Amino acid sequence: MKFLVTGGAGFIGSNLTLHLEKEGHGVTVLDDFSSGQENNLKGFKGEVIRADIATFNLSSKFKKLDAIFHEAAITDTTITDEKKMFHTNVDGFQNVLDLASRIHAKVVYASSAAVYGKGPSPMKESQKSAPTNCYGASKAKMDEIAQEAMKGGKISSIIGLRYFNVFGPREEYKGSAASMIYQLAQQMKGGRRPRVFKYGEQRRDFVYVKDVMLANLLAFQSGKSGIANIGTGRATSFNEVIETLNRALGFSYGPDYFDNPYSFYQEHTEADLSFAKQLLGYHPHYTTQEGIKDYLGHPSAAHSKSR
Ligand SMILES: NC(=O)c1ccc[n+]([C@@H]2O[C@H](COP(=O)([O-])OP(=O)(O)OC[C@H]3O[C@@H](n4cnc5c(N)ncnc54)[C@H](O)[C@@H]3O)[C@@H](O)[C@H]2O)c1
Structure with missing residues (x-):
C-alpha cells in the first residue's frame, strides 16, 4: 500500500510512520518541522517532504495513494492567533x-x-461541540468540513479520530506540550515532587499511543466514514497517575499541589467508546496504567532520564 502521513515527524505521526514502514508499506512523510523533529524519524527510509500542508501543491506530487493519515497541525493549545491556527489546521x-x-x-x-x-x-x-480555545475551535471546524465532505460522497472513506490525552514514546521533544504523564515522570526522575493543580483530582482519559496507532489502522481498514472518540474509556486522576509512576519507578513522592490559573481548564475528560466500537471495532489494548508501564520500559524513557 502507498500512504502519506502528514505531520509524520511529530509524536503520533512518527509512531504511525515507522509502524507502517515496518509492515512493508510505502510511506511518504510531509512535515514543516515546526514542532516535529528529525530524530523521531531515525531509521525511516521513505521520502520526507519539508513543506507547509496548507500551501503545498499536493496534486502535483501525488498521483496515487491508498490513504492519507493526516496528523499535521498546530498542537500548542495556548496559541491564540486564530488566523494562524485556522490556516494550518x-x-x-x-x-x-x-x-x-x-x-x-x-x-x-x-x-x-x-x-x-x-x-x-x-x-x-x-453532544454539542463546545471548544474553549482556538485549537479546539479549529478541530471542531475540521469535523464540520469532514461531515460535509462525507455527505458530498467524492471521497470513499473519511474517518475523524477524536484523540483524548495521548502519551507514549517520541513525545519527549514536545517539552511543555508533552503529556502530563511525561511531565510528572520527568519531575520525579529529576528528584522533585510531581507538581499538579490543587488537589490532583482532575481526571483525564490518558490513551497510550499504541492504541492510537491501532485506531488509525482500523480506520483505514474499515473503509467507512464517521467521527469517533479514541481513548481508554476511563478517566484517571492526576493523583492516580502519580501513584502508578511511583510504583513503576520505585519512588514514593507525594504530590506538590498548586493553584490552577486557567479558567478554561477541562476538569474531567472521558471517552464514551460505544461509537468507536460500532464504527471501527476499536477496543483499547492498554489501560492507562498498562500504557505507563510499557512506556517506561521503552528506550526513549531511559534516554529521557538524562535530560
Ligand atoms: N497528543 C495528543 O494528546 C493529541 C490529542 C488530540 C489530538 N491530537 C492531534 O493529533 C495530531 C498529532 O499530534 P501530536 O501530539 O503528534 O503533535 P506534534 O506537534 O508532535 O505533531 C504535529 C506535527 O505536525 C507538523 N506540522 C505543524 N504545522 C504544520 C504545517 N503547516 N505543515 C506541515 N506540518 C506541520 C509538526 O511539525 C509536527 O511534526 C495533531 O493533529 C493533534 O491536533 C493530539
Missing part, C-alpha cells in the same frame, strides 16, 4: 481533502477531545 485539512477526492484516496485524520471543551463527560460524539 483548517486550510491544511481542506488541502488534504481536495487531494483525496482527486486521486480517490481514503482519509484518516486527527480530531481532538478539545472539541468537547467543558461539556458533559463521558463525552459522546453526538
Whole structure:
C-alpha cells in the first residue's frame, strides 16, 4: 500500500510512520518541522517532504495513494492567533481533502477531545461541540468540513479520530506540550515532587499511543466514514497517575499541589467508546496504567532520564 502521513515527524505521526514502514508499506512523510523533529524519524527510509500542508501543491506530487493519515497541525493549545491556527489546521485539512477526492484516496485524520471543551463527560460524539480555545475551535471546524465532505460522497472513506490525552514514546521533544504523564515522570526522575493543580483530582482519559496507532489502522481498514472518540474509556486522576509512576519507578513522592490559573481548564475528560466500537471495532489494548508501564520500559524513557 502507498500512504502519506502528514505531520509524520511529530509524536503520533512518527509512531504511525515507522509502524507502517515496518509492515512493508510505502510511506511518504510531509512535515514543516515546526514542532516535529528529525530524530523521531531515525531509521525511516521513505521520502520526507519539508513543506507547509496548507500551501503545498499536493496534486502535483501525488498521483496515487491508498490513504492519507493526516496528523499535521498546530498542537500548542495556548496559541491564540486564530488566523494562524485556522490556516494550518483548517486550510491544511481542506488541502488534504481536495487531494483525496482527486486521486480517490481514503482519509484518516486527527480530531481532538478539545472539541468537547467543558461539556458533559463521558463525552459522546453526538453532544454539542463546545471548544474553549482556538485549537479546539479549529478541530471542531475540521469535523464540520469532514461531515460535509462525507455527505458530498467524492471521497470513499473519511474517518475523524477524536484523540483524548495521548502519551507514549517520541513525545519527549514536545517539552511543555508533552503529556502530563511525561511531565510528572520527568519531575520525579529529576528528584522533585510531581507538581499538579490543587488537589490532583482532575481526571483525564490518558490513551497510550499504541492504541492510537491501532485506531488509525482500523480506520483505514474499515473503509467507512464517521467521527469517533479514541481513548481508554476511563478517566484517571492526576493523583492516580502519580501513584502508578511511583510504583513503576520505585519512588514514593507525594504530590506538590498548586493553584490552577486557567479558567478554561477541562476538569474531567472521558471517552464514551460505544461509537468507536460500532464504527471501527476499536477496543483499547492498554489501560492507562498498562500504557505507563510499557512506556517506561521503552528506550526513549531511559534516554529521557538524562535530560
Ligand atoms: N497528543 C495528543 O494528546 C493529541 C490529542 C488530540 C489530538 N491530537 C492531534 O493529533 C495530531 C498529532 O499530534 P501530536 O501530539 O503528534 O503533535 P506534534 O506537534 O508532535 O505533531 C504535529 C506535527 O505536525 C507538523 N506540522 C505543524 N504545522 C504544520 C504545517 N503547516 N505543515 C506541515 N506540518 C506541520 C509538526 O511539525 C509536527 O511534526 C495533531 O493533529 C493533534 O491536533 C493530539
